Amino acid sequence: MTSEIVICPHCGGANRVARERLGDGPQCGKCHKGLFTGHPLAVNAAAFAAHVGRGTLPVLVDFWAPWCGPCRAMAPAYEQAAAALEPFVRVVKVDTEAEQALGAQYAIRSIPTLMLMQGGREIKRxxxxxxARRIIEWARG
Structure with missing residues (x-):
């Protein structure tokens, strides 16, 4: 039985969940809230580091900014994609205005930029x- 380390979106606690049980609505062992929301998580640098570094699920990241028209236009599609991809992919959003160091660390040159990460490493961008359909296909492909 394979298990995943899932970081709680509410308290940041690490939870070991059997892969076969990811779709059963697992709850955090620390705060007892659901580990998946069906929505993209807005993360700061610390939460990003936890999900990407400690969690074992693939992480789909949307690097965006509030002033970016294409970013705002894509937001509903990204929301739909999150509902389809969870619980086998953690879906997060990084506001590059608020988290400029993350944007610089990953050399984000244009937004929106999607990045798929696993095991702390970038898989593709x-x-x-x-x-929504293209986001889902891209993330799964």
Missing amino acids: QAGAMD
Whole structure:
């Protein structure tokens, strides 16, 4: 039985969950809230580091900014993609205005930029807005 380390979106606690049980609505052992929300998580640098560094699920990251028109236009599609990809992919959003160091660390040159990460490493990235179907296909492919 394979298990995953899932970081709680509420308290940041690390939870070991059997992969076969991810779809059963697992709850955090620390705060007892749901480990998955069906929505993208807005994360700061510390939460990003926890999900990417300590968690074992693949992490889909949307690097965006509030002033970016294409970012705002893609937000509903990203929301739909989160509902489809969870619980097997953690879906997060990084506001590059608030977390400029993360944008610099990952050399984000244009927004929106999607990045898929696993095991603390970048697997692939794609710049530009996409619809929900393309986001899901890209993340799963």
